Amino acid sequence: MARxxxxxxxxxxxxxxxxxxxxxxxxxxxAAVSDVLGAPSGSIYHRFPTRDALLASVWLRxxxxxxxxxxxxxxxxxxxxxxxAAVRYQLEWARRRPAEARLFLLYDRxxxxxxxxxxxxxxxxxxxxxELTDALRSVAARTPGASFARVRFALLDVPQAxxxxxxxxxxxxxxxxxxxxxxTIEVLLARPEALTRMAS
Amino acid sequence: MARxxxxxxxxxxxxxxxxxxxxxxxxxxxAAVSDVLGAPSGSIYHRFPTRDALLASVWLRxxxxxxxxxxxxxxxxxxxxxxxAAVRYQLEWARRRPAEARLFLLYDRxxxxxxxxxxxxxxxxxxxxxELTDALRSVAARTPGASFARVRFALLDVPQAxxxxxxxxxxxxxxxxxxxxxxTIEVLLARPEALTRMAS
DNA sequence: CGTGTTTTGGAAATCCGTCTCCAGAACCGT
DNA sequence: ACGGTTCTGGAGACGGATTTCCAAAACACG
Numbered sequence: 001m002a003r004x005x006x007x008x009x010x011x012x013x014x015x016x017x018x019x020x021x022x023x024x025x026x027x028x029x030x031a032a033v034s035d036v037l038g039a040p041s042g043s044i045y046h047r048f049p050t051r052d053a054l055l056a057s058v059w060l061r062x063x064x065x066x067x068x069x070x071x072x073x074x075x076x077x078x079x080x081x082x083x084x085a086a087v088r089y090q091l092e093w094a095r096r097r098p099a100e101a102r103l104f105l106l107y108d109r110x111x112x113x114x115x116x117x118x119x120x121x122x123x124x125x126x127x128x129x130x131e132l133t134d135a136l137r138s139v140a141a142r143t144p145g146a147s148f149a150r151v152r153f154a155l156l157d158v159p160q161a162x163x164x165x166x167x168x169x170x171x172x173x174x175x176x177x178x179x180x181x182x183x184t185i186e187v188l189l190a191r192p193e194a195l196t197r198m199a200s
Numbered sequence: 201m202a203r204x205x206x207x208x209x210x211x212x213x214x215x216x217x218x219x220x221x222x223x224x225x226x227x228x229x230x231a232a233v234s235d236v237l238g239a240p241s242g243s244i245y246h247r248f249p250t251r252d253a254l255l256a257s258v259w260l261r262x263x264x265x266x267x268x269x270x271x272x273x274x275x276x277x278x279x280x281x282x283x284x285a286a287v288r289y290q291l292e293w294a295r296r297r298p299a300e301a302r303l304f305l306l307y308d309r310x311x312x313x314x315x316x317x318x319x320x321x322x323x324x325x326x327x328x329x330x331e332l333t334d335a336l337r338s339v340a341a342r343t344p345g346a347s348f349a350r351v352r353f354a355l356l357d358v359p360q361a362x363x364x365x366x367x368x369x370x371x372x373x374x375x376x377x378x379x380x381x382x383x384t385i386e387v388l389l390a391r392p393e394a395l396t397r398m399a400s
Numbered sequence: 401c402g403t404g405t406t407t408t409g410g411a412a413a414t415c416c417g418t419c420t421c422c423a424g425a426a427c428c429g430t
Numbered sequence: 431a432c433g434g435t436t437c438t439g440g441a442g443a444c445g446g447a448t449t450t451c452c453a454a455a456a457c458a459c460g
Contacts, residue, residue, distance in 0.1 A: 180350060413450075
């Protein structure tokens with residue numbers, strides 16, 4: 001017994017993504033979002049208490065989607081195969097959904113907003129972080145000789161370096177970049193001890 | 201025959217760095233800088249035409265210092281030794297001058313400001329970029345089988361991934377992170393062809 | 401010691417973005 | 431048809447940040 005919504009939360013968040021192509025997160029203003037959406041700012045504030053909550057929601061939605069699909073890849077038994085699949089998935093995602101990937105992979109939760117997150121969003125964020133940590137930990141567990149830090153470096157940090165490089169030049173991730181990332185994680189996961197000698 | 205300056209350009213830029221510890225670049229306001237400096241905003245605008253020009257100048261100064269010291273490391277004849285030295289230097293720099301390193305290594309010139317840079321700063325920026333490119337190219341030239349993209353990935357992107365990780369967790373770069381980076385670049389530079397087989 | 405030049409020190413104009421508020425519209429269930 | 435509830439639509443208060451402006455201050459030099 002109520003008027004039905006004209007703009008759903010997802011539509012509003014999609015409008016944020018659309019503004020995000022071509023602008024930094026801190027540049028995303030409610031006015032810009034409402035322009036893209038064709039709605040007045042009041043409708044946005046009806047659903048999201050603050051601008052920061054809106055931005056945080058978009059970040060969370062992207063992260064939860066990311067995690068859901070990544071978990072599959074990380075489930076592959078052989079750790080190197082799992083790592084390669086995870087990397088390929090990430091790079092493919094960065095190609096297909098640049099705005100969402102850039103937002104989640106390049107911007108830390110802490111540096112996204114100035115104000116503190118509301119408890120509910122904070123809960124979702126810590127759950128997401130825990131789930132990602134667990135997935136990586138399980139890969140580490142079945143990779144002989146590889147620490148958690150090593151797995152995280154190989155499967156998250158190194159791919160992000162490639163994504164960042166491509167994003168800053170505006171071009172798409174090319175084949176060579178992908179090959180470099182795959183080489184790297186293959187070495188880091190398959191032969192943890194092979195190279196401990198230090199050159200100097 | 202003039203009143204001597206009380207606040208030099210370098211002092212003002214240092215004040216920006218001080219604000220930058222704990223705030224994103226877009227959060228740096230002229231008011232905050234003038235507070236740190238103990239000077240009114242007028243004195244700052246006397247030297248820098250706009251806020252963006254000030255921020256750009258700080259970025260450029262950091263980059264030019266970075267390049268000057270990195271060039272030494274990259275001059276070492278053996279490419280792997282040069283790469284290791286370059287990486288160690290970068291990580292050491294990130295430890296000792298966190299604000300400057302974060303600003304230059306983590307923020308792209310394009311995403312630092314909204315408005316276009318004045319011609320003079322733009323000139324310095326392109327010169328800096330060219331000098332960095334040349335240094336990497338010369339390493340690539342004496343590394344058998346390594347493309348420019350490979351060298352750049354190994355010597356800039358991968359170390360930055362480690363720096364970024366450490367910066368986001370607030371902790372310092374630990375020994376394990378450094379070892380991971382060194383392993384990685386050693387493999388990427390020393391054995392470009394060793395791993396071209398694709399798993400799948 | 402006076403003159404000229406540069407810098408300081410603030411005060412305030414101006415702009416932009418967040419957020420509030422409320423009247424009216426639109427729909428569901430009975 | 432109608433009452434109750436939720437949503438829209440827009441106007442504007444409010445705060446914060448950039449930038450302008452100018453009188454006063456401080457020094458170098460003749």
